[in-house]
Amino acid sequence: MIVRLADAAAYGRSLIGAKAANLATLAATGLLVPDGFVVPVDADPSPDEVRRAVGHLGAGRFAVRSSAVAEDLPEASYAGLYETFLNVTPGEVADAAQRCRASAGAGRVAAYHHGDAGRGVAVLVQRMVDADAAGVAFTADPVTGARDEVLITAVRGLGESLVSGQAVGEEWIVRRGHVELTRPGEVLEPEQARAIAGLARRVQDLLGGPQDIEWAIEAGRVHLLQARPMTALPEPVTWQPPGGGLWLRNFRIGEWLPDPVTPLFADWLLPRMDEGFREGMRDTAGVAVPFHYGVVNGWYYTRPTPSLRHVPAAVLRSRGRLPAFMVNALVRPGRDPAAADRALLGRLYRRWHDDLLPAYRDLAGRRADGLPAPELIELVDQIARTAGRHLWYLAVVGGAAWKMETCLARFLARRRLTGVSAQTLLSGLPGADRSVPAHAVYSLDWYHPTAAESGLPGAGAGPCGQAELENRRVRGERDYRDQLTGRPRLLAAFTTMTETAQRYAVIRERQARELTVGWPLLRECARRIGQLLTDDGVLEEPDEVFFLTRSEIGQSGPHGAVARQRRIAWEGQRRLAAPLTIGTPPPVIGRHLLRTLGLTRAGRTADTLTGQGASAGRATGPVRVIHGAEDFGDVRPGDVLVARATAPAWTPLFATVTAVVTDGGTLAAHASLIAREYGIPAVVATGDATLRLRDGQIVTVDGTQGIVHL
16 A cells, blocks of 8 residues: 555554654645655555556655654654665665665664654655755754744755754744844855745644754755654743843853752752852951842842942941942952052952861861751851852952953053963963862752762863963063063053962962862762651652752652652753843943953854953864763863853863863853963853854864854
């Protein structure tokens, strides 16, 4: 039995499979679908019957594909698991059909969706389209779930290289009639992209729900080759700020959170760290001004500046200390680093180094073994508050370093001095430590393991050794001093400014390095609490504790099902494209703030990404997108590391890669600091590099200009 595709709409998918049923239904509405026939499930036509069916299609070559009953369904696509044969001659169709059906017995098919693979496989034979261009189109963003755009990827000729992953392809986004080329390739014209989007939308309307289609253009006409529901599509989300003003994802704690936060971190550690942060502010500035934060779709956001309405009262409560503190902590480092050091920052550094850090290390040296739940909870509170105090000193003292760097760069530019960048003058410094401590983390969220737990190697020398970096810095300093010969006041200013900025560059890295010294004990406490809850029947596995809230830890009754549901939701949030900024910038300083943090997107084109240049130089190489420690083994020498953000435990990768690009980050972020120490270019705060770039794609990273050329 053989069924013509033109007649197949009358048959059920249990007989002709999902792929053929979809195409037959769409062809019956007038869409341009290549003509063909179907060998139904369990049908076994003779070779002569197949040859006669092929003869009715005319001369040419053919595509032979599976049309399984369990294929192209909303819950499972089976994409690429059955064999497909293209450019098949008429005499080879019968054999190709048998081999296509036989591929249902392959182990990869059974492993994908268990018993469903055996529900029956029909075979679809169609005339091959002599494609000038081909590709795929999604009627929703597969990453964000946005339903208001069509994503099109196109290549010249057949689309097989695209579907198999051998080609990256040209990329277009069509949104409410507006056509945007996001990755060039000289394949389609805008009107062709608009026509493909229109076809995809019509398929969606006819079949219901977001669709993934394959298409081909022959002689100027768009043919529909396949249509299937999009699987694992996240629900669309909105990014509403937690309050008024501007909210940033990659600021302060956010620089250490490349993923959405787990419930226990958001509900327990974040509030305790915020308490410690405000305690540190109160001790040093005389008053605590709230810096509000919130969690949006699982992602951490914070306001970079306090609400202005709180400032007058805070000034009064501080008895005059706050204005002087703000001048010396926020303004002077970017104008007169040495004066800021003398007036405030040097004293704060000594307080951190001599008092807070030893106390933090002593606390982190305690053990959780044998402690009952109440004592474990108290220990977590103490560590988190102390880490919050540490974070305050890092924000003020270490955070002054990038202001000093900006001041140094401005000094060189205003005097029209030529030579190495200010970043080079701050690299290869004595006291910089490239080793990875056991307490280094991939994320500040305590759900993720530390470097010691992962068992990964320490940092290597990198493409540019410490001696070479030091030589570059020393030569650069000498060149600038030579240019200032005969100008003693400027020479003295340059020397003092450079020495101060260099000292604080090292201080910043030391403080960042020690921020997570308490994380091994924090994780030990959390696992111990999880084990106690498991022993009591509250959880089924100890790690489920990270998906509870603080109050649920003390409640009886089973919470395992709730924890598992939250873990699934968290995994979905990891796929979201969280914007770097939400909300409205303040009217007076908003534009300046965005520019200072490198969050403007001016100058972006279809073949470039823009961000903030964080480590000078240019380098070209293949992209390697890394999401976490589980991907570290994929990095090869010469790769361009692309990540949402990096933290100290990522340091070993910097010895291997040729450049670094991150979605988030600032000049003070880990990626910026370590890239300079390794002498490799870095561009941070691109916003969406992990979404726009693909593994193997060749890019050039210009860390001086803050541009990634695709």
